[in-house]
Amino acid sequence: MPNVYLRRTNRRRWLAFVTACALLVAGQLWLHLDSRQAFTGVWAGLAWLWDNFMPDQAAWHDLPTIAYQLWRTVVIAIAATSTAAIVAVGLGLAGATTTGRVRWLRGGVRLFASVMRNFPFVAWALILLFSFKQNDFTGFLALFLMTIGYLTRAFIETLEEVGGGAIEALEATGARYWPIVIQGVLPAAIGGLLSWVLYMIENNIRDATLVGMLTGTGIGFTFDLYFKSFRYPSAGLVVVALIITTIVIELLATHLRQVLTH
Amino acid sequence: MLTITGLNKTYPNHKRGLKDVTLTFTPGVTAIIGPSGAGKTTLLRSINRLITPESGTVVLGDQEIRTANAKALRRVRRQIGMIFQDYNLIEELAAIDNVLHGCLGAKSWLAGILGRYTAAEQERALRLLSEVGLADFATQRCADLSGGQKQRVGIARALMQEPQVILCDEPIASLDPASTQAVMTLLTDLAKRGLMIIVNLHQVDIARDYADHIVGVNHGQIVFDGPTSALDEVALAKIYHKEAVVTDA
Amino acid sequence: MTQAPQPPVRPLRPAQRATRGLLLTLAVISIYAGLTMQTDHLDWGVAVTSFWHNLQLMIAHPHLGQDTWPALWQAFTNTIALALLTTLLGAVIAFFLALATARPFAPRLLALAMRSLMAVIRAIPTILWVLVYATVIGLGNEAAVVGLTFHSVAYLTKAFAEAMETVPPAKLAALRATGCGFWLTVRHALWPEVRASLLSWTFIRFEINFTNAVAVGAAAGTGGIGYNLFMASAFNFDFQEVGLIVYLLLAFAIGLELIAIRMRRHLAH
Numbered sequence: 001m002p003n004v005y006l007r008r009t010n011r012r013r014w015l016a017f018v019t020a021c022a023l024l025v026a027g028q029l030w031l032h033l034d035s036r037q038a039f040t041g042v043w044a045g046l047a048w049l050w051d052n053f054m055p056d057q058a059a060w061h062d063l064p065t066i067a068y069q070l071w072r073t074v075v076i077a078i079a080a081t082s083t084a085a086i087v088a089v090g091l092g093l094a095g096a097t098t099t100g101r102v103r104w105l106r107g108g109v110r111l112f113a114s115v116m117r118n119f120p121f122v123a124w125a126l127i128l129l130f131s132f133k134q135n136d137f138t139g140f141l142a143l144f145l146m147t148i149g150y151l152t153r154a155f156i157e158t159l160e161e162v163g164g165g166a167i168e169a170l171e172a173t174g175a176r177y178w179p180i181v182i183q184g185v186l187p188a189a190i191g192g193l194l195s196w197v198l199y200m201i202e203n204n205i206r207d208a209t210l211v212g213m214l215t216g217t218g219i220g221f222t223f224d225l226y227f228k229s230f231r232y233p234s235a236g237l238v239v240v241a242l243i244i245t246t247i248v249i250e251l252l253a254t255h256l257r258q259v260l261t262h
Numbered sequence: 263m264l265t266i267t268g269l270n271k272t273y274p275n276h277k278r279g280l281k282d283v284t285l286t287f288t289p290g291v292t293a294i295i296g297p298s299g300a301g302k303t304t305l306l307r308s309i310n311r312l313i314t315p316e317s318g319t320v321v322l323g324d325q326e327i328r329t330a331n332a333k334a335l336r337r338v339r340r341q342i343g344m345i346f347q348d349y350n351l352i353e354e355l356a357a358i359d360n361v362l363h364g365c366l367g368a369k370s371w372l373a374g375i376l377g378r379y380t381a382a383e384q385e386r387a388l389r390l391l392s393e394v395g396l397a398d399f400a401t402q403r404c405a406d407l408s409g410g411q412k413q414r415v416g417i418a419r420a421l422m423q424e425p426q427v428i429l430c431d432e433p434i435a436s437l438d439p440a441s442t443q444a445v446m447t448l449l450t451d452l453a454k455r456g457l458m459i460i461v462n463l464h465q466v467d468i469a470r471d472y473a474d475h476i477v478g479v480n481h482g483q484i485v486f487d488g489p490t491s492a493l494d495e496v497a498l499a500k501i502y503h504k505e506a507v508v509t510d511a
Numbered sequence: 512m513t514q515a516p517q518p519p520v521r522p523l524r525p526a527q528r529a530t531r532g533l534l535l536t537l538a539v540i541s542i543y544a545g546l547t548m549q550t551d552h553l554d555w556g557v558a559v560t561s562f563w564h565n566l567q568l569m570i571a572h573p574h575l576g577q578d579t580w581p582a583l584w585q586a587f588t589n590t591i592a593l594a595l596l597t598t599l600l601g602a603v604i605a606f607f608l609a610l611a612t613a614r615p616f617a618p619r620l621l622a623l624a625m626r627s628l629m630a631v632i633r634a635i636p637t638i639l640w641v642l643v644y645a646t647v648i649g650l651g652n653e654a655a656v657v658g659l660t661f662h663s664v665a666y667l668t669k670a671f672a673e674a675m676e677t678v679p680p681a682k683l684a685a686l687r688a689t690g691c692g693f694w695l696t697v698r699h700a701l702w703p704e705v706r707a708s709l710l711s712w713t714f715i716r717f718e719i720n721f722t723n724a725v726a727v728g729a730a731a732g733t734g735g736i737g738y739n740l741f742m743a744s745a746f747n748f749d750f751q752e753v754g755l756i757v758y759l760l761l762a763f764a765i766g767l768e769l770i771a772i773r774m775r776r777h778l779a780h
Binding site for chain 1: 344354369
């Protein structure tokens with residue numbers, strides 16, 4: 001008896017494989033990509049990086065500036081994420097099926113979160129720059145707006161993990177809404193919520209460079225300045241500082257997440 | 263005294279509903295038995311209005327519950343403790359915190375939000391925990407307790423309310439035999455102190471062993487209501503009779 | 512009863528201590544940031560009014576502006592192709608690198624070296640790679656492809672390796688025991704176990720790469736819809752055109768999100 005199942009899965013496998021290859025080729029053609037140039041460029045780029053970005057004596061003189069800007073960037077990223085988290089807790093409570101009492105509000109919150117999550121942050125950065133000019137607050141606002149959507153969605157899921165049953169049990173004792181939320185739901189969910197906050201802080205510090213370039217603030221602006229004025233060794237020092245900061249924050253966040261959720 | 267009259271509840275799929283249920287509960291252990299989907303849980307949850315029936319009345323003391331406003335409902339719910347098959351504790355919190363939750367409803371809104379419990383309340387919570395045999399586990403996280411221990415925390419939480427009635431929704435369905443015995447003995451002891459214990463059960467033999475009074479439910483109707491001694495084979499056949507389908511129009 | 516029971520002394524669990532410490536730290540840093548935030552040349556009233564006005568222009572009155580539909584479409588598809596290509600390329604490379612990183616396969620030292628290398632590459636922002644390659648091989652799609660791929664590879668290698676590590680070693684050993692070589696084991700024991708997880712990570716990366724493709728277009732000028740966005744906003748101050756582009760991007764991204772939700776449901780079965 002011919003095995004229909006095997007034949008069908010084989011056909012599907014081939015289909016997936018061929019589609020993937022076709023997409024790869026189509027993408028290259030579409031972008032008029034010179035693959036050989038791109039490929040050899042990889043090594044050329046790394047070599048160039050090594051030759052030009054190595055911090056030299058002059059670059060070390062910029063270290064205080066770089067360290068200060070980096071510190072400001074990290075602080076702003078943390079503040080923006082924390083502020084967004086406070087707002088997101090409120091939205092999350094309104095949006096979660098277990099704690100959200102108003103159906104249209106639940107739907108509204110979810111829609112809002114989805115739009116904010118997918119709103120191109122380049123657009124935020126650019127329109128904020130236009131109105132709020134080039135200063136710390138612009139970077140803060142851009143990161144804040146980028147974070148709200150992500151955190152709201154994540155918080156909704158985390159809050160829903162505190163079962164409806166436990167909330168129902170507290171309702172059955174005659175307790176009111178806010179005591180239930182603050183004494184019951186939030187203490188149970190706090191570990192998960194903070195894990196997400198840590199994740200977003202990590203992410204936002206990574207993205208802060210890009211946001212900084214677009215809004216002319218923080219370490220991103222510092223890098224842009226050095227890069228555009230061909231002070232490559234100083235730009236290299238920025239990169240080294242960024243690598244160290246990001247890895248330290250990543251390790252710290254990973255460790256804290258483990259402690260928090262146990 | 264808890265009186266139910268003419269209670270009706272329908273669901274879209276015609277299962278688990280209630281049809282014109284009239285009952286009077288008295289202090290002691292009352293077991294509600296019946297096949298799955300007969301409406302046991304609906305009946306129990308109608309009492310503290312976790313489910314709102316379409317018509318009929320539920321009266322505890324002189325308070326009607328089905329149509330009570332939010333404030334009156336909260337007040338009457340304080341007199342009705344409830345324990346669940348899945349315990350429904352806040353697992354991340356310590357046992358004592360979960361017990362203290364029992365008096366959230368009796369506190370002012372602000373004190374509830376701030377979680378300010380008086381020394382007397384804390385003492386009472388501890389005493390209740392030792393009464394259910396968990397004195398040494400007060401500061402343990404509930405997630406780390408066994409099923410039987412969690413259920414006893416649930417009972418302590420219900421007792422913290424100083425209730426007249428305790429509703430038990432399949433309290434032993436997830437427990438091993440030893441824990442089952444511990445929990446059921448605890449419930450009968452409470453009944454001896456004058457509490458009204460209403461318990462949904464799957465197992466007829468457990469109901470026979472521990473209950474004073476038995477209510478049999480089938481297809482949303484009361485088919486048996488009498489003392490445990492009156493539960494004979496005829497009554498059981500009526501309660502668990504599958505063909506006795508009351509035809510839905 | 513002779514003595515009332517004493518309220519218990521509660522030792523804090525490590526998780527509780529970490530929670531309190533972290534909350535306090537975040538609060539202190541946020542307050543510090545608020546107090547020291549530099550707001551030079553900022554007139555709050557004007558800023559908020561103008562921001563609100565521009566937001567309204569964007570949302571309520573999108574228009575084409577100085578671009579043309581074909582040009583915008585070309586740029587939009589360019590960005591999508593960029594995201595697609597770099598994600599696929601990244602996924603293929605990352606799969607093989609993950610084999611050298613995941614604990615069940617890789618020797619300890621190699622795994623550690625790979626892990627560190629990937630962490631370093633991930634720590635360097637995508638935009639930096641693109642800027643560097645734009646300098647070396649010229650401004651254009653090639654620079655964007657190489658730059659985006661770099662970060663994708665590092666990200667996916669970590670994700671893939673972690674997915675592979677969740678496969679119980681016994682399953683791999685079972686196949687090895689039948690005499691299968693390395694690649695056969697990978698193909699018949701590992702692949703079926705991790706396929707779903709790898710696919711969903713790749714999809715997540717596709718969403719990230721789409722965002723990044725827009726961003727590098729704007730910040731490095733490598734082309735694509737990001738560049739149009741940048742020109743419309745920073746050069747022409749035409750927020751109505753920004754609105755139109757935002758709507759385009761939003762539609763695509765939300766479409767992707769819906770597909771992702773569908774896919775996750777499909778994979779869950």
